[in-house]
Amino acid sequence: MNMTGVEGIVLLGAIGLIMIGLAGLFMSNNVFRMVLALVILESGANLFLILAGFHGLGIAPIFLSNHAISDAGHMMNDPIPQALVLTAIVIGVGVQALALALILKIKAHYNTLDMSEIRQQMEYDLAKNNDVTLPASAQSPDSLVRSKVICQAEQTQPDHIQAKADVQQIGGSVNG
Amino acid sequence: MIWFVSLLVFVMLASAIAVLLLPNMLAAVVASSVVSLALAVLFALLKAPDVAMTEAAIGAGLSSLLLALALRRLGLWRLDDDDVN
Numbered sequence: 001m002n003m004t005g006v007e008g009i010v011l012l013g014a015i016g017l018i019m020i021g022l023a024g025l026f027m028s029n030n031v032f033r034m035v036l037a038l039v040i041l042e043s044g045a046n047l048f049l050i051l052a053g054f055h056g057l058g059i060a061p062i063f064l065s066n067h068a069i070s071d072a073g074h075m076m077n078d079p080i081p082q083a084l085v086l087t088a089i090v091i092g093v094g095v096q097a098l099a100l101a102l103i104l105k106i107k108a109h110y111n112t113l114d115m116s117e118i119r120q121q122m123e124y125d126l127a128k129n130n131d132v133t134l135p136a137s138a139q140s141p142d143s144l145v146r147s148k149v150i151c152q153a154e155q156t157q158p159d160h161i162q163a164k165a166d167v168q169q170i171g172g173s174v175n176g
Numbered sequence: 177m178i179w180f181v182s183l184l185v186f187v188m189l190a191s192a193i194a195v196l197l198l199p200n201m202l203a204a205v206v207a208s209s210v211v212s213l214a215l216a217v218l219f220a221l222l223k224a225p226d227v228a229m230t231e232a233a234i235g236a237g238l239s240s241l242l243l244a245l246a247l248r249r250l251g252l253w254r255l256d257d258d259d260v261n
Contacts, residue, residue, distance in 0.1 A: 006177065006181050009182055010218060012185065013184075017188070017211075020193060021192075024196045032247075033196065035243075036205070050219060058223055063225075085227050086230055089227070089231055089235055093238055093242070096242060100242060100243070104246065107250050
């Protein structure tokens with residue numbers, strides 16, 4: 001591909017968007033901000049695909065009449081990446097709506113959006129419901145393994161969790 | 177032409193970084209909407225007007241609406257910066 005100035009700058013923008021999206025996905029600790037980073041990553045991928053079908057002399061495929069196809073001077077841009085990106089934008093909004101619904105459920109259940117707190121409370125819930133002890137190395141002191149969030153959850157939440165488990169069992173028996 | 181494209185790419189990347197760095201979630205949603213709008217203008221310049229229309233309507237409109245409604249349900253709809261989480 002012959003890189004003229006405009007294409008090079010747009011390529012830089014696409015790679016920059018993908019890099020910023022990946023950095024946000026890996027480095028942020030808030031689940032809502034991770035969704036925003038995912039949206040940016042999708043945008044970068046879309047821009048990259050559109051740029052792959054672009055060449056400087058072409059015209060838009062939807063503006064090409066039947067007369068212009070026989071004319072050798074007119075070339076159209078590749079319409080296939082444009083159709084794919086058109087689909088990918090709509091699917092991206094669907095993925096985003098699903099992620100937001102999951103975030104609303106997480107907020108209702110754990111009352112936080114912090115990723116590490118969510119992970120700790122989820123491991124505690126799983127261990128509590130399945131009657132297993134949390135995995136810990138033999139050398140580590142107890143105060144490091146059972147961190148602050150889990151201790152708080154242990155002080156405040158066992159009755160709550162037990163009641164929720166009972167409700168789930170009752171609901172399961174009713175549904176069954 | 178090339179200066180306009182450079183300005184657009186700069187605005188797009190700057191607001192994409194602002195999405196990750198702004199402490200206020202409402203401002204982050206607005207910044208992601210700015211990313212989508214700049215991207216729509218870039219699509220129009222890259223000879224893909226149908227994709228530009230879809231990006232402007234769905235990426236900047238419907239997506240921002242979804243994110244803002246989710247923010248209101250999460251209780252993060254506030255204009256001051258304190259206590260984001």
